[in-house]
Amino acid sequence: MLRERRTVASHHAVAYAAPMSPSVLYELVLFSHSWLRWLILALTLFLIIRAVLVSGAGRPLSTSDDRLFTALVGMVDLQMLLGLSLYFGLSPLVKAALSDFSSAMREPALRFVAVEHVVAMFLAVVILHVGRVRTRRADEAVRARHARRWLIGFAVFALAGIPWPFLPYGRPLLRLTFADLG
Numbered sequence: 773m774l775r776e777r778r779t780v781a782s783h784h785a786v787a788y789a790a791p792m793s794p795s796v797l798y799e800l801v802l803f804s805h806s807w808l809r810w811l812i813l814a815l816t817l818f819l820i821i822r823a824v825l826v827s828g829a830g831r832p833l834s835t836s837d838d839r840l841f842t843a844l845v846g847m848v849d850l851q852m853l854l855g856l857s858l859y860f861g862l863s864p865l866v867k868a869a870l871s872d873f874s875s876a877m878r879e880p881a882l883r884f885v886a887v888e889h890v891v892a893m894f895l896a897v898v899i900l901h902v903g904r905v906r907t908r909r910a911d912e913a914v915r916a917r918h919a920r921r922w923l924i925g926f927a928v929f930a931l932a933g934i935p936w937p938f939l940p941y942g943r944p945l946l947r948l949t950f951a952d953l954g
Contacts, residue, residue, distance in 0.1 A: 802863075808851050808854065815840065826916040827920060837919075841907070844900070892932045903918070
């Protein structure tokens with residue numbers, strides 16, 4: 773979608789990207805937000821299992837575990853930024869909910885996107901960040917136990933905030949193409 777623009781003074785062609793339509797941007801962000809959740813959940817599960825095994829064996833967390841925990845925090849921060857961009861501008865569902873907030877509170881799907889999802893995920897992010905700091909500051913002998921507790925706390929809130937398909941406000945588990953959006 774590059775277009776050519778000629779300047780009068782230089783007669784050089786300058787390529788620039790045409791602005792992305794809001795619906796395409798919404799689809800791209802929603803698709804990314806949907807798929808990143810699975811990477812986050814998989815890494816969280818892996819780290820919980822590692823923390824259980826390491827603490828059960830009485831060993832400290834490895835440098836790789838520490839780096840993966842840091843990577844998880846980074847992925848969750850990216851997920852939060854994608855979610856905030858959906859919440860504060862891209863999502864037509866959120867726009868509908870926020871335009872008539874009192875009516876949205878009576879509709880499960882709108883209430884979920886306007887309040888429940890945001891609160892659960894915000895708490896999950898806070899728990900993960902606090903847990904990361906507390907785990908790093910803990911004595912090496914108890915780091916794995918700290919990591920396990922905080923990661924489980926994060927997982928509980930994250931899982932509670934996901935719009936599972938079997939719920940009245942459910943969304944697809946996997947968005948395979950942009951055509952699945954909507």
